[in-house]
Amino acid sequence: MLSDRLRSLWRSPQPPVKAAPRFDGESLPRFVSRSTQKELSDTRQSRGLEQFFASFRDRTGLSILDLGGACQENVNFITSLGHRFYSEDFLRIFQETFGDDIADQSNPGRIEYFLRRSLEYEPEQFDGILAWDVLEYMEPALLAATAERLLRVLRPEGYLLAFFRSDEKATTAPSYTFRIQDLRALQVCQHGERAVSKQAFNNRSLEKLFHEFQSVKFFLTRDRLREVIVRK
Secondary structure, rough: HHHHHHHHOOOOOOOOOOOEEEEEOOOOOOOOOOOOOOEEEEEEHHHHHHHHHHHHOOOOOEEEEEOOOOOOOHHHHHHHHEEEEEEEEEHHHHHHHHOOOOOOHHHHHHHHHHHHHHHOOOOOOEEEEEEEEEHHOHHHHHHHHHHHHHHHEEEEEEEEEEEEOOOOOOOOOEEEEEEEEOOOEEEEEEEEEEEEEOOOHHHHHHHHEEEOOEEEEEEEEEOOOOEEEEOO
16 A cells, blocks of 8 residues: 555654665655755756666666655656665664764664664665765764675675765755756755764775775765765
């Protein structure tokens, strides 16, 4: 039933929580998970997105995980390519788990609790992961544990796409939702700003973060987003 699918989008705040369901392209309500502020949107070209989908060219039936929540445009686009769509409202779970307590992001128990809520999947379940900008809000201990979990749930030869700010002095960054328009274009919707991690996300630090992956490739854009695509 469609109503059952809609209810399954919202994750219970109490563990344990089952993995988010996949969607087959049926109509879903539009919702903004990050802010209630007025939305500002723009369209941009994305070389990282283009390469992400180029890696799956001429293949169907793959499992793609979107960490930005269930956006109708992304559901439609990915299922239209013949792939299975899964989603997590990753930043909502992050905010519910840690709030503004930066120190708590170094607590092993809280880290494990967070990963059980957000990334409780079977090993090697996904062929691709769209992480968007969700990783840049994390402090080092939590970020390292999350990167390790993402590696675990990604299949060999699978790809992960992530965005990071290139302004290393920034203390806040725009809060975005990324909606896929086509193979190389995104509608970027801003909903205010969020505090970001104090750590630098330069090429060297990102290579260290993803050191267990086979390859790390960067695309530096004019709008101060560093697009990163990694292959397991």
